[in-house]
Structure formats: C-alpha cells, structure tokens
Amino acid sequence: MKRAPRLLVLVFASALALRADPWRWAALPGYEIFSDVAEPATQEQLQDFLVAYRDFQRLWPTPHMAGAEPALIVFCDTPAEFARLNPKAPANSRDLATEFGGRPAVMENMHLVARPLVRPYNMMSFSLREVYARYHLRMVGERVPPWLEAGLGKLVSGAVCEDDQVRFPALTTDPTLPYRRAGGEPDLREALRQGKFLSLERLLGETQPPPPRAGRNPEPDGSQESLWGMLPSGLFVDESYEFTQFCLFGAAGRYRAAFIKFAQAASNGPPDEAAFRQCFGLDYDAMLLNLWRYVEVGQGQTFELADLGAGPVAAPPVLKFQAAPEAAVRRMEEEWKAAPPGYGRILRREPR
Numbered sequence: 001m002k003r004a005p006r007l008l009v010l011v012f013a014s015a016l017a018l019r020a021d022p023w024r025w026a027a028l029p030g031y032e033i034f035s036d037v038a039e040p041a042t043q044e045q046l047q048d049f050l051v052a053y054r055d056f057q058r059l060w061p062t063p064h065m066a067g068a069e070p071a072l073i074v075f076c077d078t079p080a081e082f083a084r085l086n087p088k089a090p091a092n093s094r095d096l097a098t099e100f101g102g103r104p105a106v107m108e109n110m111h112l113v114a115r116p117l118v119r120p121y122n123m124m125s126f127s128l129r130e131v132y133a134r135y136h137l138r139m140v141g142e143r144v145p146p147w148l149e150a151g152l153g154k155l156v157s158g159a160v161c162e163d164d165q166v167r168f169p170a171l172t173t174d175p176t177l178p179y180r181r182a183g184g185e186p187d188l189r190e191a192l193r194q195g196k197f198l199s200l201e202r203l204l205g206e207t208q209p210p211p212p213r214a215g216r217n218p219e220p221d222g223s224q225e226s227l228w229g230m231l232p233s234g235l236f237v238d239e240s241y242e243f244t245q246f247c248l249f250g251a252a253g254r255y256r257a258a259f260i261k262f263a264q265a266a267s268n269g270p271p272d273e274a275a276f277r278q279c280f281g282l283d284y285d286a287m288l289l290n291l292w293r294y295v296e297v298g299q300g301q302t303f304e305l306a307d308l309g310a311g312p313v314a315a316p317p318v319l320k321f322q323a324a325p326e327a328a329v330r331r332m333e334e335e336w337k338a339a340p341p342g343y344g345r346i347l348r349r350e351p352r
Contacts, residue, residue: 023332025324027070028053028317030062030135034332035075037110039321042075045110049128050316052161056132058309059166059248060260063139071135072105073128074332082109085336095127097134100335104134107336129156141267146206148263150237151244164313167302168245192295198239200284200291204271206236239291246294249303255280 024042026033028050035042076082082093086107089096097106106127133156137144160167247259262279265271277283282290305313 023324023329024321025328026319026321028319030064030068030070030139031073031131032070032328033073033075033319033321034324034329035077035321036081037075037077041110042321043319045075045108045125046128046319047316048161049125049132050319052129052156052159053132054314054316055159055161055166055305055308056136056156058305058313059256060136062136063264065139068139069101069103071131072100072103072332072335073131074105074107074336075110076107077110079109079111082107082111085333086339087337088339095125096339097127097130098339099134100339102138103335104131104138105335106131126157132156141264143269144267145204145271146208147203147236147240147243148267151240154237154241155244155248164305165302166249166305166308168249192292196235197288197292198235200243200276200288201273203236203239203243204266204276204284207270242295243291246291249301249308250294251290253308 023034023036024039025035033042033046037045074085076085079092083089083091086093086096092112093109094112095106095108097104099105108125108127130153133153136156137149137152140148155168158169160169244259247255249256258279258281262271262276265275265279273284276287280287
C-alpha cells in the first residue's frame with residue numbers, strides 16, 4: 001500500500017510522456033521548419049515544396065541578406081495544438097500566414113490538410129507557396145515594386161513543378177476559369193488586340209499596388225487577399241505576371257540575368273528607362289514588342305529544368321529532422337501566440 005502513490009506518480013508521468021508530441025526541427029537555407037506531426041507525414045507535406053524550392057533556386061537563387069531572419073514553417077498535428085498557438089484565430093482554420101517583424105511565417109493545421117492518394121498535379125499548398133514568395137521578395141530588396149510582387153506572386157502560385165519540368169497555366173478567355181477579368185475588363189490577349197496593353201513605363205513605374213479584387217469572399221480569418229485567386233485584379237497583375245515569366249523563362253533565358261539585376265535595382269530605388277536599358281540592352285518599346293509576341297504565342301508553356309541553368313539537375317534537398325532546441329520552440333510559440341487577430345494570407349508586404 002505504501003508503494004501505491006509512487007506507482008500512481010510513475011503511471012501519471014508515463015502518460016504525460018506518451019501524450020507529449022515533441023517538436024521536431026529542420027533547416028533549409030532561408031527557412032526553419034517545426035513539426036509535431038509524424039515525420040513521414042511531415043516529409044510528405046514538404047515533398048512538393050522541396051521540388052519547387054529546387055526548381056526556383058535553379059532559376060533565380062534567393063539572395064540571403066546578412067543577418068536576415070529565416071522564414072518560419074510550422075505543422076501542427078491536432079486542432080487543439082493549432083488553437084493553443086493561435087488563440088485569436090477562427091475555429092477550423094486550415095492554415096495561417098503572417099510576418100513577425102519581417103520574418104515570413106506560415107502554420108498549417110495538418111488535421112485539416114488532406115492529401116489525395118494519387119497526386120495528379122503539384123500539390124504544394126498555397127500557404128507554402130506564399131511563404132516562399134514572401135521570403136524571396138524580402139531578400140531581393142528593401143522596397144519591392146508592385147509589379148514584381150504581383151508578377152512573382154502569380155508566378156509562384158501557378159507553377160506546376162514535376163518531372164524536372166516547370167509548367168505554367170495560360171491566361172484564358174474562358175469565362176468559367178479564374179483568369180477571366182471581372183466587370184467587363186478584357187483579359188491580357190484581348191487588351192493586346194484592343195491596344196490597351198500597359199506601356200512598360202507605366203507598368204514598371206507604378207508605386208502603389210492596385211486595389212484587391214472585388215466581390216470575393218474573405219478568407220476564414222477575415223483577410224481579403226491571398227496569394228492564389230485573390231491577388232489584385234486587372235491587367236496590371238496579368239501583365240506583371242507575363243513580363244516576369246517572359247524574362248525568367250522565355251527567349252531561351254536570354255533576359256534572365258538582366259531581369260534579376262533590374263529587379264534588385266528596382267527594389268532599392270525608383271527605376272527608370274536608363275537603368276532598364278543598362279540591364280537589358282533594350283529600351284522600353286523594344287522590350288514591349290518582345291513581350292507582345294510572347295503573350296500572343298508563348299502562354300501555357302512547359303520548360304525543362306535542364307534548359308534553365310548550367311550543370312546537371314540536382315535532386316531536391318532532403319531534410320533531416322531532429323529534436324527542436326528549447327529556445328527555438330519557445331520563441332516560435334511566443335511569436336504565434338502574440339500574433340494580432342485578423343492576420344491572414346496576404347502576399348503584399350506591409351508598408352515600411
């Protein structure tokens with residue numbers, strides 16, 4: 001009888017140990033990942049992210065600023081854990097994304113994230129796409145211009161990365177598909193034929209992002225914009241997307257290095273045609289003619305990774321998880337618990 005209390009204490013302690021789901025941690029250049037989900041499920045959820053990471057890094061390696069905080073990716077195993085870390089979030093939120101002092105962050109409620117047994121297309125979640133775009137833009141420069149945010153955001157959101165290829169959907173005139181312009185505004189090809197295509201001087205000189213697309217239901221957390229399907233609408237975004245895609249992928253990669261150089265210059269000060277000509281060797285009008293041709297015949301293409309960079313195509317990176325450092329877990333949890341209400345999947349950066 002005297003041993004019973006000790007036995008009860010041992011049983012209770014063992015139960016707590018069994019119930020505890022210790023955080024596991026892994027790192028990738030520019031990212032740190034926490035998960036209390038079983039490692040096979042975590043690796044499965046990250047599979048397409050790592051493929052896309054490999055593909056985009058081959059295309060445009062992310063510059064890493066000295067002292068920059070890594071982006072944060074968190075996978076929660078249960079709704080209770082998700083709610084504990086996000087006490088102000090709406091119930092049954094699938095994922096949340098925000099920034100902590102310039103540190104892009106996303107958390108996924110894995111209990112609500114279902115993966116099909118057969119993956120007919122790239123299944124990289126939209127929240128993971130967003131955190132990639134956010135971090136990359138943060139590293140490009142201090143004041144990323146609206147055309148680059150819109151162009152790269154739509155590029156990352158729509159890319160299908162598989163079989164050592166990158167494929168992009170074409171902008172379409174089909175009224176049943178999401179690229180159809182609302183309110184009678186023509187889509188990009190129609191705008192080109194009607195002579196309403198924006199000049200590069202206007203596109204690249206815009207300093208204020210266009211308003212968000214109207215008439216869309218908000219996200220469960222109340223936000224009105226997210227990376228996929230709810231970017232600001234209109235020709236500005238479509239033309240930014242096509243210009244970004246053309247420079248990075250089209251013309252056999254002829255303008256890729258020039259585009260990266262110009263994007264970095266434009267993200268650290270107002271661009272002008274002289275800077276554009278210095279990077280591309282073309283003035284605005286000459287490049288616009290090239291873009292017109294691409295819009296007419298170059299949409300919906302598939303690009304081979306072998307053609308997008310020098311050297312053999314490497315395998316996607318492999319993440320090795322380990323027990324998360326206590327200090328890192330404490331900081332991660334404190335950041336999420338302190339997040340304000342109403343934050344959500346918003347690609348555009350907050351004004352500095």
